[in-house]
Amino acid sequence: MKPRTLMRHIKESFKSIGRNSWMTFASVSAVTVTLLLVGVFVLIMMNLNKVADDLENDVEIKVFVSLDASEETVTSLESQISEMSGVESTNFSTKEEELTDLVLDFGDELSLFEQSNPLFDVFYVKATDPQQTKNVAKEISALENIENVKYGEGKIEKLFNFLNAGRNVGLILILALLFTAMFLISNTIRITIVARRREIEIMKLVGATNWFVRIPFILEGMWLGIMGSLIPIGLVALLYKEITDFAQPRLSGELIQLLDYTPFIYQVSALILLMGVFIGVWGSFMSIRKFLRV
Amino acid sequence: MIQMKNVYKKYPNGIVALNGLNVEIEQGEFVYIVGPSGAGKSTFIKMMYREERPSSGQMFVDEIDIATIKNRKVPMLRRQIGVVFQDFKLLTKLNVYENVAFALEVIEEKPADIKRRVMEVLDLVGLKHKAKMFPTELSGGEQQRVSIARSIVNMPKVMIADEPTGNLDPETAWDIMDLFERINKAGTTIIMATHNQQIVNTLRHRVIAIEGGLIVRDVVGGDYGYEA
Numbered sequence: 001m002k003p004r005t006l007m008r009h010i011k012e013s014f015k016s017i018g019r020n021s022w023m024t025f026a027s028v029s030a031v032t033v034t035l036l037l038v039g040v041f042v043l044i045m046m047n048l049n050k051v052a053d054d055l056e057n058d059v060e061i062k063v064f065v066s067l068d069a070s071e072e073t074v075t076s077l078e079s080q081i082s083e084m085s086g087v088e089s090t091n092f093s094t095k096e097e098e099l100t101d102l103v104l105d106f107g108d109e110l111s112l113f114e115q116s117n118p119l120f121d122v123f124y125v126k127a128t129d130p131q132q133t134k135n136v137a138k139e140i141s142a143l144e145n146i147e148n149v150k151y152g153e154g155k156i157e158k159l160f161n162f163l164n165a166g167r168n169v170g171l172i173l174i175l176a177l178l179f180t181a182m183f184l185i186s187n188t189i190r191i192t193i194v195a196r197r198r199e200i201e202i203m204k205l206v207g208a209t210n211w212f213v214r215i216p217f218i219l220e221g222m223w224l225g226i227m228g229s230l231i232p233i234g235l236v237a238l239l240y241k242e243i244t245d246f247a248q249p250r251l252s253g254e255l256i257q258l259l260d261y262t263p264f265i266y267q268v269s270a271l272i273l274l275m276g277v278f279i280g281v282w283g284s285f286m287s288i289r290k291f292l293r294v
Numbered sequence: 295m296i297q298m299k300n301v302y303k304k305y306p307n308g309i310v311a312l313n314g315l316n317v318e319i320e321q322g323e324f325v326y327i328v329g330p331s332g333a334g335k336s337t338f339i340k341m342m343y344r345e346e347r348p349s350s351g352q353m354f355v356d357e358i359d360i361a362t363i364k365n366r367k368v369p370m371l372r373r374q375i376g377v378v379f380q381d382f383k384l385l386t387k388l389n390v391y392e393n394v395a396f397a398l399e400v401i402e403e404k405p406a407d408i409k410r411r412v413m414e415v416l417d418l419v420g421l422k423h424k425a426k427m428f429p430t431e432l433s434g435g436e437q438q439r440v441s442i443a444r445s446i447v448n449m450p451k452v453m454i455a456d457e458p459t460g461n462l463d464p465e466t467a468w469d470i471m472d473l474f475e476r477i478n479k480a481g482t483t484i485i486m487a488t489h490n491q492q493i494v495n496t497l498r499h500r501v502i503a504i505e506g507g508l509i510v511r512d513v514v515g516g517d518y519g520y521e522a
Contacts, residue, residue, distance in 0.1 A: 005402055202383055205343070206448065207372035208400035210365070 005212070013219035016192050024224065027188040031228025031276060034181035038174050039236035039272050043243075045170045046264070051256050052163040056130035058255060061137045063123040064147040073145050074121060080143060081125060086136050091124040098122055120147055131160055178279055181228070185283030189221050193291050200291070210292055217284045225280025226273065233269045240265055295321040295452065295483050296342065301351035303337050303507075311337035313507035314351070319485065321451065324478045326494050327487040328518055329504040335487045338504060339456050342485065343375050344368050356451055373401060376445030376482075380457035382437045384429040384444075390416070391425040394444045401448070415443040419473060435466030442473060446482065453477060455486040459493065471497055494518040 017024050063081070065074060074092070082090045093101075098119045103110045113119075127136045133151050141149040193200065203213050244261045251257055296319040303312040311334045319325055327335050340346040341353060344360055353360040358371050384393050391412060398408040416422045419439040429437050438458060445453055455474070459467035471493055478484045488494060494501060494517065501516035502509055511519060 002402060004405070008399070198383065199385055202385065202396065203400045204369075205372060205377050205383075206397040206400060206444070207369040209369045212400055212402070 009215045009219055012216035013223060016196070016216065016220050017223060020188070020192055020195070023188045023191050024227075027184045027224055028228045030184040031181045031225060031279065032231045034177045035229050035232035035272050035276055036235060038177055038275065039232045039268060040239070041170055041174055041177075042268055042271060043236065043240055045167065046268075047258055048163065048166060050259050052159075054256055055159065057126075059127075059130050059133050059151065061123075061125040061127070061133060061140065061149060061151040063125055063140055063149050064120040065122065066145045066147045067120065069121070069145040077143065077145060078123065081123060081140060084136065084139060086128050086132050086139075088126045088128040090126075093122050093124065095119040095121050178275065182279040182283040182286070185221055185224050185280050186287045188224060189217055189284040190287040190291075192220060193217060193287060197291075204292075213292060214285075214288050217288050218281055221280040221282075221284025222277055223280070225276035225278070225283075227276075228280075229273045229276030233272050236268060236272065237265050240268070295319050295323070295356060296485075297352070297354045299352040301341070301348045301353050303334075303341070303346065304349045310507055312341075312348070315504075315507070315509055317502065317509060317512065319483065321483055322478070322481055324474075324484045324499040325486070326499055326501045326518075327485065327504060328489070328494060328501055328520065329510075330520070333504045334507045335504055336456065339454055339485070339487050342452070342454050343372055343377055369401075373448055374451050376448065376450040376453040378438070378441050378445050378453065378455040378458045380460040382429070382434075382441040382461075384437055384440055386429050389426050389428050390421060390432070390440050393429065393440055394447050397444045397447050411447050412443075415447045418446075418476075419443045433466070434462050435469055438462060438466075438470055439473065442470070442477075446477060450482065452483040452485065455484065455488075457487055457489065459488065459490055464492070467493065491518040491520065 065077065069077070078090060078092055081087060095117050098121075099110070099113060099117055102119075125136065125140065127133045134157065137149050137151045140146065200213055241261060244258055247258055296317070298315050298317045301312050301315040302310070304310045313334075315334075315338070327338060329335050337346055341348060341360060342355055344363060348361050351361070355371065356374050358367075358374075360371075363371060385396065388396060394412045394415060395408050398411060403411075413422065413425075416425055419442055421436060421439055421443065424432065424436065429440065432440070438461075442458075453474075458474075459470055462470065467490065474484055474486070475497065498515045498517075500514045501511065501519070503511035503519060
């Protein structure tokens with residue numbers, strides 16, 4: 001496209017926004033509300049994901065070695081487990097170390113057991129994909145010289161199911177909201193097109209290409225989307241600043257952490273802007289298609 | 295220039311507008327299309343610039359196959375054809391100059407060429423002095439002359455006019471016909487659908503009469519042939 005033509009298209013698209021200022025206002029507000037909701041949703045979802053990941057990564061399998069296992073057996077077990085596919089790391093801890101840990105956690109009364117330690121030697125195993133923990137545990141329990149395998153079965157699955165369900169519901173809600181905003185932009189562009197029907201008719205009669213007719217409307221839709229994303233970007237950035245300022249000092253040292261303000265907020269802003277552009281362009285594309293059939 | 299072989303057109307609502315039309319029009323001809331309302335004249339005209347497609351049969355305009363031309367190529371066809379309507383189809387927000395220039399701007403002509411061409415055609419239709427006026431400030435005849443200027447500014451090979459004098463008083467109609475004659479003398483093929491008996495009978499040209507989707511008469515220098 002020639003630069004002159006592009007300039008013309010841009011000028012036309014702005015003119016049209018000015019001419020339909022009320023409709024523009026209406027659809028920009030709708031996009032604003034939608035993207036604001038989407039933005040807050042993204043904040044929540046991404047942080048939930050982070051929390052889920054933190055929790056997931058904390059899940060480990062506790063493998064109890066049989067009491068009658070020799071030292072060689074333990075060494076060979078260790079290599080067998082760490083060579084399994086899906087195992088990220090193994091950590092061996094002798095029954096003496098286990099007891100020391102217990103004493104540390106529960107107090108000196110337990111040091112009585114130092115006479116005759118009732119504990120097992122233990123491997124702590126982490127799965128590469130925490131969601132696969134159950135399968136890895138199953139595989140390990142099939143090995144020889146294993147007394148027992150524990151990974152908090154049941155509880156973990158419930159946690160994962162809950163988090164997955166949350167993610168899916170969030171995604172569906174976001175998609176529904178985006179669809180609504182797209183529909184509103186599409187309606188605004190339709191009104192613009194109807195108002196300029198005669199102009200389009202003449203353009204087509206004298207041999208303007210379809211793209212020449214389309215581009216100003218697509219640009220108009222894009223401006224609407226961009227304008228609708230500005231306030232949400234600002235508000236979401238402010239909101240998250242407040243949240244991180246409040247929460248991060250209080251969460252320091254805890255297992256659960258929020259995502260850091262930067263670069264996360266740049267990513268979210270870019271995402272909101274992109275969604276604005278996308279729904280604007282797609283919305284206008286949808287309504288032009290109906291009108292420009294040759 | 296224009297060839298039609300067994301052109302048949304049936305609309306989705308079941309109406310058969312053209313029922314096997316055969317016609318050939320040479321470059322530079324002046325042709326009247328006459329016939330009662332609903333005979334198929336408009337469909338015939340609309341096919342020339344691919345507003346409608348034939349349901350079957352063959353049709354060529356300037357060697358472009360109208361039956362199979364891709365949508366994307368239609369603009370190229372239309373740049374070869376100027377179209378004039380009974381209701382002028384001018385943009386009321388643009389002045390005379392802008393209305394004519396519009397046709398060149400949207401096909402991305404160079405600005406310098408646009409200016410030169412627009413002034414030339416406005417001179418030709420006798421409206422150079424009204425270039426800055428708006429359509430609503432002009433008489434019907436003047437508005438039609440603007441639309442004619444717009445249709446020829448791109449120097450098309452064919453000019454198609456659908457009832458161009460339908461909204462004009464007889465005297466103004468003659469002025470418009472005078473303009474058509476001059477455009478035709480310059481080599482442009484003109485195809486004009488009309489109900490104006492007086493014009494057809496006075497300015498003698500080829501007359502094609504369509505009735506019930508068929509050509510019932512095709513006479514060079516013929517008369518209108520219907521009661522006014």
